Structures are given as C-alpha cells and as structure tokens.
Amino acid sequence: MPPSAWKVMEQHSDPGKARGTSAPVLDARHRAVRRIDLAWAAILLVPALWIYGGSRAWDSRAAWLVVASAAFFGLLRALVGLRAFLALTYVPALFGVLAVAAERLRDVNLLEAALIRPNPAEAWPVIQPYVLWIALAAILFATPIWVAFRRPSIRMARRRGAWATLAAITVAAMMVGAVFHETVLRAWPLNVISVAAASALGRDNFLSTVSPYAATNPRSASASWGATRGAGVHPQHETYILIIGETMRADRLGACGGPGQVGLSHRDAIIYCDVMSGSSSTHTSVPLLVSRDMPGGAYRVSKDATFMKAFEEVGFRTWWLALQERGIAWPDANTDVFLPPKRTDRETLLPSLRSVLALGAPRKLIVLHAYGAHFSYCDRYDAANAPFPADCSKLSGFPDPSTLPDFRRAFDNATAESLRFVDAVISDVAQAGGSAFVMFTPDHGENLLDDKRKLFQHALKDPTPWDTRVPAVIWASDEWRAGNAARWDKLRANHAAKAMHADVVPTLLHAAAIRYVDERPAVVDLGATSPPADRTRWVMRRIGEKVDGDQLRQVQAGKQPARAGE
Numbered sequence: 289m290p291p292s293a294w295k296v297m298e299q300h301s302d303p304g305k306a307r308g309t310s311a312p313v314l315d316a317r318h319r320a321v322r323r324i325d326l327a328w329a330a331i332l333l334v335p336a337l338w339i340y341g342g343s344r345a346w347d348s349r350a351a352w353l354v355v356a357s358a359a360f361f362g363l364l365r366a367l368v369g370l371r372a373f374l375a376l377t378y379v380p381a382l383f384g385v386l387a388v389a390a391e392r393l394r395d396v397n398l399l400e401a402a403l404i405r406p407n408p409a410e411a412w413p414v415i416q417p418y419v420l421w422i423a424l425a426a427i428l429f430a431t432p433i434w435v436a437f438r439r440p441s442i443r444m445a446r447r448r449g450a451w452a453t454l455a456a457i458t459v460a461a462m463m464v465g466a467v468f469h470e471t472v473l474r475a476w477p478l479n480v481i482s483v484a485a486a487s488a489l490g491r492d493n494f495l496s497t498v499s500p501y502a503a504t505n506p507r508s509a510s511a512s513w514g515a516t517r518g519a520g521v522h523p524q525h526e527t528y529i530l531i532i533g534e535t536m537r538a539d540r541l542g543a544c545g546g547p548g549q550v551g552l553s554h555r556d557a558i559i560y561c562d563v564m565s566g567s568s569s570t571h572t573s574v575p576l577l578v579s580r581d582m583p584g585g586a587y588r589v590s591k592d593a594t595f596m597k598a599f600e601e602v603g604f605r606t607w608w609l610a611l612q613e614r615g616i617a618w619p620d621a622n623t624d625v626f627l628p629p630k631r632t633d634r635e636t637l638l639p640s641l642r643s644v645l646a647l648g649a650p651r652k653l654i655v656l657h658a659y660g661a662h663f664s665y666c667d668r669y670d671a672a673n674a675p676f677p678a679d680c681s682k683l684s685g686f687p688d689p690s691t692l693p694d695f696r697r698a699f700d701n702a703t704a705e706s707l708r709f710v711d712a713v714i715s716d717v718a719q720a721g722g723s724a725f726v727m728f729t730p731d732h733g734e735n736l737l738d739d740k741r742k743l744f745q746h747a748l749k750d751p752t753p754w755d756t757r758v759p760a761v762i763w764a765s766d767e768w769r770a771g772n773a774a775r776w777d778k779l780r781a782n783h784a785a786k787a788m789h790a791d792v793v794p795t796l797l798h799a800a801a802i803r804y805v806d807e808r809p810a811v812v813d814l815g816a817t818s819p820p821a822d823r824t825r826w827v828m829r830r831i832g833e834k835v836d837g838d839q840l841r842q843v844q845a846g847k848q849p850a851r852a853g854e
Contacts, residue, residue: 312542322371324432331429332361332377335384336476352487353648356475374433380477382429386422391749393418410666412541417686505618508591513580513598514805517795523767525722527645528599528800530792531713532574533706533730535746538562540703542722548678549675550704550760553711557762557778560760564825564837565732565787568755569747572828573731574617575658580806583826589618595793598804599653609640617630621655632669633658633709640711645720658680658709659732663745666696669705676701677689687744699736708731714763724765725799729792730758739842751827753840760787762814768799775799775815782814788825 310324336357365373415422542551544561552559566576566583576583578594596606597620608621611629630636637656644654661668666680678697687695710728717724733755735743746755762779769776779795790811797804799812812819827837 301524313415321561324374324436325365328377328381328432328681329361331381333358335387335672343701348485353475356539360475360478365517371436374436378429378493379580380435382426384476385425385429389418389421410645416684457779464652495781502746505615506587506589506591507593507618507620509620511591511593511597513593513595513601514654515601516803517602518801520801522770522801523723525650526604526606526800527654527717527720527722527724528796529654529717529724529726530578530796531656531658531710531726531728532577533710533728534570535662535732536660536706536730536758537754538757540700541707541753541759544759547675547700550700550707552707554714554763557714557761557763558783560762560783560787562784562786563729563758563760564786564827565730565756566760566789566826567828568732568751569828570731571616571747573789575811576828577729577731577792578617578619578655580793580808582790582808582810582834583828584832586832586833594784596653596655598802599651599799599800602800602802603652604651604800605649606653606655607644608655608656608657609637609644611636611659612657613715617657619655621653629659631667632705633660634705634712637709638712638716642716645716656713659704660706661699661734663734665702668702671701674701675704687737696736699734711759718765722765723767723771724766725796725797726761726763727792728761728790732756741843749830751829751835751837751840753842756827756837756840763797766797772799772815776815776847779815782818785814786818786823786825787814787819788837789798791819 313542333354336354364376368376407457429785537546538561540546540550541559541561542548543559565573565574570589575581575589578596579590580592581590594617596608600606600622606621606623608619608624610619610624610626611633612626614624614626625640625642627636633656637658638772641654641656642651659668664683666678666683671678671680676697678701679694680698682694683698685691710726713728714726717726732746734746735748735752735754737744738752738754743752743754748755764772764776775798788811790808791814794806794811794813795815798815810823826834827840829835
C-alpha cells in the first residue's frame with residue numbers, strides 16, 4: 289500500500305534553514321519514516337485480510353470490513369503523526385500478529401476467544417507453550433516505538449489543501465460508516481472499539497450487532513413458542529430434565545466402542561452413539577441446542593425464546609441450574625442459578641437439583657448445565673475413584689506422543705465421572721417419584737491428536753469428526769413408560785440412528801405431549817419418527833457458515849486413538 293494511503297502528503301518546510309540539518313540527512317529520515325509506515329501498515333492490515341475480513345460469510349459486503357480497517361488506521365495515522373500512531377496502535381499490532389499465529393498454529397479465532405472472556409485457568413494451558421514467543425513479539429513490536437521516540441522529530445508542513453483533503457476523507461468515511469454501520473463496525477479493530485463504546489453509553493441493544501459475543505441478552509421477553517397441550521389426563525407429578533454436558537466424545541463410551549469402564553450403571557437407559565452436535569464450541573452449540581435455530585444462522589444467540597418458554601406456556605415451572613456463565617445461552621427460565629464449579633458436577637449440581645425436586649410444584653422442567661470433561665481433565669474427577677491411572681503432571685503443556693496416553697486416560701476418567709453425574713441425576717429423579725423423563729447430551733466433543741493435523745481440544749477454526757460426534761442418553765421412569773409405551777419403544781429402536789442436536793428439543797417437548805410452532809423441516813421427534821438416512825446433519829463452522837457434519841474426515845487415515853490403558 290503506498291504511503292499516501294496512510295498519511296496526507298507531507299513535505300519539509302525549508303529543511304536546511306529551519307533545523308540546520310542537511311537535506312540528505314532529512315531525506316534519509318523521510319525514507320526511514322516511509323519504511324516504518326509501510327511495515328507497520330502491513331502488520332496492522334494482515335489480520336484484517338487474513339482473518340477478520342471474511343469472518344462473517346453471511347455478510348454480502350465482507351470486503352468493506354477490510355476497507356474499513358484500512359481507512360481507520362489511515363485516518364488515525366494522518367491525524368496524530370508517526371510517534372503517537374505507533375504508540376496508539378501497539379496493542380492492535382501485537383494482538384493482530386498473535387491472532388494470525390493462533391489461527392495458523394491452533395485454528396483459533398483469537399478475537400472471538402478474547403470477547404468470550406474465557407476462564408484464565410482454562411486459557412493458561414493453551415497459552416503456556418507460546419509464552420516466550422509472545423514475550424519476544426511484545427519486545428520486538430515495542431522497538432520501533434522506542435526508536436521513534438529516541439530520534440529527533442522531523443517537523444513537517446502539510447502541502448496546501450492537505451487539510452481540506454483530510455477533512456473530505458474523514459466526512460466520506462463517516463458517511464460510509466453511517467450507511468453500512470452493521471458491516472463496517474464489525475471490522476477490525478472497530479468491532480472492539482464499538483463494543484467498548486456501546487457498553488460505556490449503555491447501548492446494550494447495539495452490542496449483539498457489533499459482536500456476537502458481547503455480554504448482552506438478545507432474547508425477546510415477548511417471544512412465544514405457541515405451545516399447547518392436549519386435553520387428556522396428564523400425570524399428577526411430572527419432571528422433565530435436560531442435562532447439557534461438556535466435552536464428551538461418543539467413541540469413548542463403552543456402549544459406543546470405547547473402554548468398558550466408561551458407562552452408565554442404569555442399564556435401562558437408552559444410549560445413542562451417533563449424535564451430531566450443532567457446533568464444536570460451547571458458545572454456539574448450547575444456544576442451538578435449546579432453541580429452534582439451525583447451524584448457519586446470522587446470530588450466535590437469536591431473539592427467540594428457548595424451549596423452556598414452551599414448557600412455561602403450558603403450566604410448567606422451569607429452572608436452569610448451571611456451572612457455566614449466563615451469557616453462553618442467555619436462559620429464560622423462571623428461576624436460574626449459576627454456581628462456581630467444584631471438582632465434580634455431582635458435588636456442585638446435585639444439592640441444587642435435590643432442592644428443586646423437593647419443591648411442591650407438580651410440573652417441573654429442569655436444565656442442568658454441567659462442566660463435564662472440560663480441560664484440564666484431571667480437575668474434573670477424583671483420582672482415588674478414577675478407572676484409569678493417569679499422571680496429571682504431564683498435562684501441563686501441549687500433548688505430544690510421550691504424554692498423549694496420559695491425556696487420553698485422564699479424558700476417559702473425566703468422561704466416566706460425567707456419566708456418574710448422569711447416573712446420580714437419574715437416581716435422584718427416580719427416588720422423587722412421579723412421571724419423569726431425562727435426556728443428556730454434551731455440547732461437543734474433543735480433539736486428542738487424532739490425525740496428522742495434531743489438533744487438541746475443541747472450538748477450533750474447523751470442526752472435526754471428533755469434536756462434533758457426541759452421545760446422548762435417554763431415561764424415563766416406570767410411570768412415564770407405562771403411559772408412553774409406544775414412544776419408549778420407538779426411542780429404543782432409534783438408538784442407532786443418525787441423530788443430531790436439533791432433534792433433542794422436539795423429542796423432549798413431545799415426550800411431555802407439548803405441541804408447538806417449529807418451522808424446521810429437517811428435525812425429528814425421536815420418539816415418533818426415524819431420522820431420514822439421507823438428511824444432512826449441519827454443523828456450524830462459524831457464525832453464518834455451516835458444513836455437512838458427515839463430510840468431516842480425518843486428514844490422514846491411520847491408527848485410531850488408543851483405548852485407555854493401551
């Protein structure tokens with residue numbers, strides 16, 4: 289990009305007399321300034337071209353995002369001069385280069401990850417292997433600023449008419465921004481600036497447009513599912529429970545071909561081994577799971593209500609008991625409780641569940657959002673009761689061939705503990721009595737260096753077969769089965785079907801004999817219909833973009849992941 293794109297043309301005013309410095313020396317300084325301009329411009333714009341310019345595939349004006357980034361940095365450079373420009377853009381320059389590195393090395397969108405504000409305890413194991421490189425980059429990027437402030441300044445006089453040109457460019461940029469604000473304000477770094485400004489001004493309604501990860505609730509209080517219930521006789525006491533797990537692969541369950549020690553003690557539960565999650569990220573998977581949305585939509589969380597509204601509309605009282613933050617799904621239950629996680633979900637969630645079960649409300653819907661097997665795996669289970677020996681000291685860094693067996697054994701231990709939690713929920717619900725129906729599924733799976741890409745964890749740039757193929761568990765009390773024998777038989781017959789997360793809400797609502805408005809033709813009620821063998825099971829790649837989950841393949845065929853203990 290020519291220097292004129294970054295600053296209005298400048299020239300020295302009588303250089304020999306004004307400063308007593310020779311013209312060749314000043315010319316050399318001018319060339320140095322231009323070289324710094326060009327290099328810094330490239331550093332600032334590469335992330336816009338590489339990552340953020342195309343991060344919203346549904347945006348028909350994606351190219352404007354790159355133009356907006358260039359215009360923003362260019363105007364800032366023209367207004368404040370080189371020294372101030374370098375100082376003001378130091379953080380964006382460093383962050384941008386780290387973002388490119390994150391996408392190349394880990395397939396992670398660093399900007400989205402930062403806006404989510406992850407738990408530091410979860411983020412540190414990912415960052416730790418690169419700390420020295422991050423520190424080195426920070427020092428290198430500070431060097432031009434140090435040099436610029438150490439050298440004598442070069443006073444410049446603007447060419448006649450330059451200020452008028454600058455003013456015209458500024459007005460034009462503001463007009464374009466006003467007309468295309470929903471596109472332009474998603475440009476880097478205007479997205480971050482817009483979120484900060486909107487928060488300061490109290491314009492929460494604007495945040496979700498600027499950033500899908502902004503901390504504001506987009507759900508409409510007036511949204512309705514148009515729910516109705518038949519006039520027949522319903523049980524006197526009813527309990528419906530959805531357990532949303534965290535980070536579990538179907539192929540690690542004993543019932544699905546994994547280690548036999550990883551399973552449920554309730555043998556009457558139905559286990560589905562081929563369920564396609566809506567996304568490989570908690571922040572997009574959970575909103576899809578509890579909604580009428582499908583992967584590929586324009587928003588992370590829509591204005592629509594969750595399925596809990598349908599239960600509420602027919603007389604149920606609803607609870608959301610969670611170990612994860614409110615902003616993941618923005619639940620609209622009658623009562624919500626957000627608890628700090630302990631070592632196991634059983635320790636934290638079961639007391640709250642038992643308190644709700646003991647209440648006198650005759651019709652209850654309870655959603656439990658657990659912490660499951662999320663990394664660090666050793667923090668999710670009690671080693672004294674774990675089925676496999678795992679050296680947790682080896683899990684502090686990124687896995688390699690020597691430490692991978694311990695990572696897998698620890699992951700299987702965390703998965704086994706997640707299923708113990710499901711077992712405990714079923715036992716408590718059964719003990720409470722009445723007609724009860726329980727569904728469990730995790731939000732996504734996990735990568736454990738399964739192919740030559742050597743991918744680890746989840747929520748990466750591209751979904752894989754390992755972070756999208758999850759299990760599901762269905763259990764019902766004797767009273768519910770007695771009144772729904774045909775439906776239970778169908779649920780059992782469908783256990784080997786190719787299901788998907790979008791089938792969970794229809795199955796749960798119809799299990800309660802609730803009818804509602806749903807315009808999604810591809811979803812099925814697993815208690816009444818078998819999924820078509822040829823349907824496409826979509827997975828969100830990123831907001832506004834979806835991929836066929838059954839077309840996700842490992843990059844290189846080879847040895848499958850070893851079972852725990854091998």
